[in-house]
Amino acid sequence: MSTLAGIDQVFSALADATRRDIVRRAIDGTEGVAELAEHYPMSFAAVQKHVAVLERAGVITKERTGRRKVVRTNLDGLLIARRLLDTYEDLWRGRYGRMTDLITDRKETHA
Amino acid sequence: MSTLAGIDQVFSALADATRRDIVRRAIDGTEGVAELAEHYPMSFAAVQKHVAVLERAGVITKERTGRRKVVRTNLDGLLIARRLLDTYEDLWRGRYGRMTDLITDRKETHA
DNA sequence: CGCTGATACAACCGTACGGTTGTATTAATG
């Protein structure tokens, strides 16, 4: 459940250097919110908000262990963004594919 | 020159459905700003601003042809975002690689 | 139970953002 989010949320979540760094750090899935917060020159609450944004976007998840909540990045969330970019790339190559088709088909030479 | 932009700008540029649609349409590289604007339920100026955001992010380029300026998506700009996501994926797999290493090395069975 | 650690949430503040309308620039055309 959860983990589902819109493309808007995923991209805007990743459009912030602090949040991207949190995503990177959370790949190991070892640090809690407080530990993460120590890495950044801002208040704990600010980092907690960043984590909340990432969680709402489905890019990270939180798992309770003891009194902490360990933050772990969710690859499926990131894949939403990646698939879109892949689609763009495919369309792009398709466009060039079509262009080369035209060229090779009709043996056109000049502009 | 130009086309260079920060990761923040690329991701936040793509964090808007209208702009993503412009990127998709501009893959063909045939429409000008006014033609693009006709697809959306907003003013020409609004679309022009969206195009400007995408251009500043290096995700699209504009090329003057006659009195129009044809909008064309720039794959290199999109690749900035893709590379970051690839990095996350690599780190992620690396993490699992390390985990499986531990498992296969020591023939551990239970949790 | 009472305390302390860890996380969450609410209210507030300045700034950036997405939209509008209106005006300026630029380039083809009669």
Added chain:
DNA sequence: CATTAATACAACCGTACGGTTGTATCAGCG
């Protein structure tokens, strides 16, 4: 060269965003 099509830019408005401080919840420990 005056006109008009196409694009750009500026000013303005409401809302969302990133940060702050302060308070509330919630789980473990003595």
